[in-house]
Amino acid sequence: MSTTIQRPKPFIAGLVPTLNHRGFMSETLDRFSAEFAAHAGACAAPVLDMGCAYGVATRAALEQGATVHACDMEPGHVEILARETPEDLRPRLSTSVGLLPGVDFPGGAFAAILCSRVLHFLLAAEIRSSLEKMHDWLQPGGRLFLVADTPYSGFWSAGAPAYEQRKAAGEEWPGFIEDIAAYLPDRAAIAGMLPYLNPLDPDILARECARAGFVVEEAAFTGRGADREGRHHAGAIARRPA
Numbered sequence: 001m002s003t004t005i006q007r008p009k010p011f012i013a014g015l016v017p018t019l020n021h022r023g024f025m026s027e028t029l030d031r032f033s034a035e036f037a038a039h040a041g042a043c044a045a046p047v048l049d050m051g052c053a054y055g056v057a058t059r060a061a062l063e064q065g066a067t068v069h070a071c072d073m074e075p076g077h078v079e080i081l082a083r084e085t086p087e088d089l090r091p092r093l094s095t096s097v098g099l100l101p102g103v104d105f106p107g108g109a110f111a112a113i114l115c116s117r118v119l120h121f122l123l124a125a126e127i128r129s130s131l132e133k134m135h136d137w138l139q140p141g142g143r144l145f146l147v148a149d150t151p152y153s154g155f156w157s158a159g160a161p162a163y164e165q166r167k168a169a170g171e172e173w174p175g176f177i178e179d180i181a182a183y184l185p186d187r188a189a190i191a192g193m194l195p196y197l198n199p200l201d202p203d204i205l206a207r208e209c210a211r212a213g214f215v216v217e218e219a220a221f222t223g224r225g226a227d228r229e230g231r232h233h234a235g236a237i238a239r240r241p242a
């Protein structure tokens, strides 16, 4: 008997657990993801939602008229996203399963890329390699929209003072947490999760985008939902030079 993978129930209102212990997909868009969706709707060429989960941003971009390729490391996410996409939007949706930084797309394939709340799961060298690839996947003049969790987000906020000290001391990756269990109430909760996390901030996003060859248009802290002015997320918009 075949079973259909179901979208899990929200953990708390608006936050849907991922199937692979890579955090939660928010059911609302932060302002950088919303800007991606609006921009995507005006693009003639396809756009990419990298680390799409169940497709909150993919759906928003499709609804604004974009042609979207949605990619995630977890096949179940992509399956649910495709199934939940209304039939009238499906002709403009394609999907694939891929893992950063190994995944590949043809050079110049996309007019815009969103990579929302994925990079903090990567190590420094993996972030650099991923951004270099995204630079290549974009058309000249194409735009990259990044969102990452920060040291002020969730359980990790207990480590924010230490992050601030390391940042003041000039460390390159001051948010890096080697053992996430140190911040969780129950060590058993880390089963299936990566043991480490690399929370980022706007300065790091801007620095790494510039290093990969992008022109940085904006980098800032941002919140989500009622907390739009918060510091839970860092966002950046960067352009591949024409």
Ligand SMILES: C[S@@+](CC[C@H](N)C(=O)[O-])C[C@H]1O[C@@H](n2cnc3c(N)ncnc32)[C@H](O)[C@@H]1O
Pocket (backbone or CB within 6 Å): 018, 020, 022, 023, 024, 025, 026, 050, 051, 052, 053, 054, 056, 071, 072, 073, 074, 077, 098, 099, 100, 101, 115, 116, 117, 118, 121, 122
């Ligand atoms: C916290 S969720 C964010 C989902 C959505 N983009 C958002 O902003 O709400 C992280 C998503 O990125 C995916 N992911 C994490 N690491 C990845 C990697 N190295 N390559 C591709 N996808 C990854 C996970 O499977 C998950 O769907």
